[in-house]
Amino acid sequence: MAPAKQAAPPTRQPGRPDRMPFVLVTARFWSALDRFAMTTVLVAVAAGFHTRLSAAVAVASACFLAYGCPQPAWGMLSDRFGRVR
Numbered sequence: 001m002a003p004a005k006q007a008a009p010p011t012r013q014p015g016r017p018d019r020m021p022f023v024l025v026t027a028r029f030w031s032a033l034d035r036f037a038m039t040t041v042l043v044a045v046a047a048g049f050h051t052r053l054s055a056a057v058a059v060a061s062a063c064f065l066a067y068g069c070p071q072p073a074w075g076m077l078s079d080r081f082g083r084v085r
Helices: 023-050 053-068 071-081
Strands: none
Touching: 023 053
C-alpha cells in the first residue's frame, strides 16, 4: 500500500485577511452589547428620564424594530452588489 498523501496547506489569497479586522470585531461586540444590555437597564433609563417604564419599553422596542426590520433588505443588497468591492 502506498503512503497517503498529505493535503497541501491552504494558501493565503491576496486581499483576504486571515482574521476579521479588529474594528469589525469591536463594532459587532458593541452592537450585540447594546441590544442585549438595553433590556437590563430599562428601569434605570425610565428613572433617569423621569418617565414611565412602559414609555421606555416602547422606545426601546421601536429601536429594536428599526434595527431588525431592514436586515433582510441589507442582506439582499449585500448579495446583489457584493460585501466587499
